[in-house]
Amino acid sequence: MSDFKSTLRNLRSHRMSSLELREFHSFLEALIEESSRDQRFSIDQVVGSILSKHPQRLERVKDDVMALGLRALIRNNCRAKVSATNNGPDMFGHYHVGKRVSVPYKDDKGKLRWDKKRRTELSFDDLDEIIARWDDRPPKQSRDRKDFDEIARRSAPYRAVARTIGEALEMAERDGI
Template identity: 85%
Template sequence: MSNLELREFHSFLEGVIEETSREQRFSIEQVVGIILSKHPQRLDRIKNEVMALGLRALVRNNCRAKVSSTNNGADMFGHYHVGKRVSVPYKDEKGKLRWDKKRRTELSFEDLDEIIARWDDRRPKQSRDRKDFDDISRRAAPYRDVARTIGEALEMAERDGR
């Protein structure tokens, strides 16, 4: 899809949004319904891009989800506000800060240290995520020398009643 087609669709979409919100409160479902029922030809021209956008949104939502549908055992991260995949900072070959998504069950102690170090670079306001990662770090600390991952360390802490 060309930039012209994309701009054209955005203008069209803006018009549909404006038109529907004049008559009543704004509703995403109503806008989607109008496009699907009254303007399928417009959607047909950009369906690949719309599908790619939708898939990216689904992947992001899945990575942020807290509960895994494929987890067979106990979820050691269940009561923490930590997504199934966690952004872990690292330096690329040129020394530039990058972010990798890792399964929370495969986080290493070095990963946890890097995540917490990035928060130390920020303002002092503590977020819920920061509190959870600090608690994870505290609970996992006694097992640094025996566990391969944070997930294993949390299992050991749970087993030991910590």
């Protein structure tokens, strides 16, 4: 655990200066342009080029690149629809709903904020808030909106008996709704 803490401390203390960041972005842009000039663009080819031909450039920014990569992996994991750790039936499996859902709430000052909640822990109030935010938008029906409307319809009969939307969907599945 101490290795993890020291790595985290290093990541926090070693941030790229804005000059280093601009230089690295310029380097990446040039490398991307060069790699796609005579052939199709390939991320794997650009990564391979950085690792094999430019390891010194990568060494200077490796902590920042690692932190960015971990952030991207975490975001992708939160947006994923299927859980690798879920052992039981997934009541959200046929909906376009990530494993973590952005739920709006008002902070102490009344400002709108967003919290990420596990989809299995969504409350009926959370669902109501999500749908209310869409009611503030133009009427274009997105797939997400249709799925949340369907979740609300299927879970509605179980509001009084289920603690979460996940439980309500299990009950609806059991009852054939």
